[in-house]
Amino acid sequence: MSRAASEPPPAAQPTATASADAGAPPVVECDGVVRRFGKLTAVDGVTLHIPRGICYALLGPNGAGKTTLSRMIGAVLPRDGGALRVLGLDPGLEESEVKARLGVVLQENLFDDDLNVLRNLEIYGLFFWKRGPAFRAKVQELLRFVGLEEKEKMGINELSGGMKRRLMIARALLNDPELLILDEPTTGLDPQVRHAIWARLRQLKASGMTILLTTHYMDEAAQLADRVGILHKGNLIAEDRPDALVAKNLPRWVLEFDALEKPVCVEALEKNPDGARYERHGDRAFAFHADEAPLSGWIKQYDLRTALVRPSSLEDVFLKLTGRALDE
Amino acid sequence: MSDPANAPAPVLRAPAHAAGPRRPPAYRRVAAVWFRHVRVYGNFFVANATPAVFEPIFMLLAIGYGLGAYLNKHQFNNQQYAAYMAAGLLGVTCMYTAAFEAAYGTFIRLRFQKTYEGMIATPLTRRDIFLGELLWCGTKGALFSAIVGAVLCLFGHVRLPWGLAIPFVGFLCSAAFGGLSFVVTSFVNSMNHFQYYFTVVLTPMIFFSGLVFPVKDLPDGMKWVPLSLPLFHAIESFRLLVAGPAHASVPWAAWCPLILLGMCIALGALGVKRMMGRL
Numbered sequence: 001m002s003r004a005a006s007e008p009p010p011a012a013q014p015t016a017t018a019s020a021d022a023g024a025p026p027v028v029e030c031d032g033v034v035r036r037f038g039k040l041t042a043v044d045g046v047t048l049h050i051p052r053g054i055c056y057a058l059l060g061p062n063g064a065g066k067t068t069l070s071r072m073i074g075a076v077l078p079r080d081g082g083a084l085r086v087l088g089l090d091p092g093l094e095e096s097e098v099k100a101r102l103g104v105v106l107q108e109n110l111f112d113d114d115l116n117v118l119r120n121l122e123i124y125g126l127f128f129w130k131r132g133p134a135f136r137a138k139v140q141e142l143l144r145f146v147g148l149e150e151k152e153k154m155g156i157n158e159l160s161g162g163m164k165r166r167l168m169i170a171r172a173l174l175n176d177p178e179l180l181i182l183d184e185p186t187t188g189l190d191p192q193v194r195h196a197i198w199a200r201l202r203q204l205k206a207s208g209m210t211i212l213l214t215t216h217y218m219d220e221a222a223q224l225a226d227r228v229g230i231l232h233k234g235n236l237i238a239e240d241r242p243d244a245l246v247a248k249n250l251p252r253w254v255l256e257f258d259a260l261e262k263p264v265c266v267e268a269l270e271k272n273p274d275g276a277r278y279e280r281h282g283d284r285a286f287a288f289h290a291d292e293a294p295l296s297g298w299i300k301q302y303d304l305r306t307a308l309v310r311p312s313s314l315e316d317v318f319l320k321l322t323g324r325a326l327d328e
Numbered sequence: 329m330s331d332p333a334n335a336p337a338p339v340l341r342a343p344a345h346a347a348g349p350r351r352p353p354a355y356r357r358v359a360a361v362w363f364r365h366v367r368v369y370g371n372f373f374v375a376n377a378t379p380a381v382f383e384p385i386f387m388l389l390a391i392g393y394g395l396g397a398y399l400n401k402h403q404f405n406n407q408q409y410a411a412y413m414a415a416g417l418l419g420v421t422c423m424y425t426a427a428f429e430a431a432y433g434t435f436i437r438l439r440f441q442k443t444y445e446g447m448i449a450t451p452l453t454r455r456d457i458f459l460g461e462l463l464w465c466g467t468k469g470a471l472f473s474a475i476v477g478a479v480l481c482l483f484g485h486v487r488l489p490w491g492l493a494i495p496f497v498g499f500l501c502s503a504a505f506g507g508l509s510f511v512v513t514s515f516v517n518s519m520n521h522f523q524y525y526f527t528v529v530l531t532p533m534i535f536f537s538g539l540v541f542p543v544k545d546l547p548d549g550m551k552w553v554p555l556s557l558p559l560f561h562a563i564e565s566f567r568l569l570v571a572g573p574a575h576a577s578v579p580w581a582a583w584c585p586l587i588l589l590g591m592c593i594a595l596g597a598l599g600v601k602r603m604m605g606r607l
Contacts, residue, residue, distance in 0.1 A: 095453055106449060113441075123368075175350075
């Protein structure tokens with residue numbers, strides 16, 4: 001997290017890619033899109049545009065409408081209102097054609113458990129009517145890319161969770177997609193595997209792939225995203241580059257401490273002394289300030305043992321924008 | 329994962345926007361679904377075929393010949409009882425084959441294996457998926473009826489060359505029951521609810537469609553019942569093939585294959601539409 005603040009992901013590269021495709025329309029043009037389930041409005045008029053060659057992260061708490069929105073963009077779920085164009089096509093009218101151009105990594109690893117790795121990829125390829133020598137070469141190339149080249153004869157249930165996830169990514173790339181949609185790609189995986197998957201996704205991005213990522217992990221967004229949109233209760237409540245989102249919403253530094261440790265300190269900081277901004281989420285207390293010095297001063301003044309001064313992060317922004325509502 | 333730094337980046341072929349549509353045409357998408365089922369369930373073909381093949385044989389031996397020995401001073405549609413049963417056994421085989429596939433099988437793929445959730449993210453549409461399923465149901469019915477037909481032929485209950493058309497009627501019969509089972513599956517929220525379908529809908533159909541006794545022996549007020557059942561028209565169609573028009577249950581039996589085709593299309597269309605709404 002601190003890494004995101006101290007060395008923001010390079011924004012220069014995607015801009016370069018985008019200018020190379022200056023004439024090309026955005027990959028996703030979403031204007032006032034609405035989706036209801038009975039009385040619940042899951043997506044309530046979202047407008048967002050994803051230019052070619054960037055990684056766009058949709059952040060939001062569980063139930064914010066991330067998956068619903070990505071399923072509408074993925075032409076799987078019809079919308080109830082608004083205008084939507086994916087790769088210049090209307091997913092409602094050209095469902096099959098849109099899907100033929102997308103790569104999708106679903107939240108769950110869904111395979112045919114009775115078939116081995118290779119057969120699974122072959123069957124999936126058939127849904128795009130991809131077969132023959134060129135396709136088989138593609139399969140081998142992708143298995144090498146995700147580090148599963150010696151596992152092609154293995155049964156699905158012999159694979160670890162991380163391997164299954166990597167196989168999902170390989171499978172999503174079989175059809176040379178123009179947009180890769182990843183729904184919580186690293187949820188439930190150990191840190192090593194997460195970093196390895198992020199490395200692969202960064203490689204894809206570097207080769208010009210447009211990526212739409214939904215996640216509730218701020219570190220994932222900070223690692224990969226050129227642009228971040230925060231969804232809350234079906235609305236896009238903020239959108240920008242990750243570093244700009246932090247800079248726009250919060251002072252540069254934050255003091256984070258255990259709110260139960262020193263009630264005196266909480267009382268004092270609640271009054272927002274010296275231009276500080278106090279927030280509390282559960283047991284954690286946060287005081288934001290443009291300068292580091294007063295924050296370090298308070299640590300000494302109140303003798304806070306569990307306190308930490310660090311740069312404000314995407315997670316702080318996320319909590320600020322969506323956290324209060326959770327307390328309601 | 330091995331060291332990511334060493335992994336070669338995949339070659340991303342620049343997508344050709346001018347190259348026209350990238351989606352496969354609809355018939356290939358449906359074929360792909362069918363082929364997936366052949367690939368996945370082909371491994372278990374022998375296991376799946378066992379009940380469909382052996383049950384009719386046991387019924388033929390125990391009821392057709394065993395019980396039939398006591399009944400053979402009577403004629404059933406101008407036939408001995410075992411010969412009379414042959415057409416019905418073909419019909420029941422196809423009915424159960426399709427019902428298990430499109431009720432339990434489809435429900436498991438929908439709810440537990442989430443097979444369709446993976447498929448719907450590809451160029452396949454909901455219609456492609458369930459048309460492919462229906463095609464698969466029909467294919468299984470064609471195969472299993474062919475096997476049962478071959479066995480019945482050994483017992484001398486199939487006239488040739490008409491018997492060679494058994495798989496076609498088997499396809500129609502299974503596709504019709506596939507459609508009917510789709511309709512049921514589209515309403516069901518728990519697999520336990522299939523008990524109603526199997527016990528209250530399918531089992532009585534066996535008893536009142538001319539497998540056990542000729543429908544002309546039904547009481548006058550009930551004669552319309554078998555005419556409304558797809559299994560009756562399937563069994564009569566099989567009877568036309570294996571025994572010939574001389575042994576038909578109704579004078580207008582020649583229409584039964586057409587009525588079966590009509591029911592197959594109607595039930596198939598309704599079932600696919602219902603399941604499309606369910607996914």
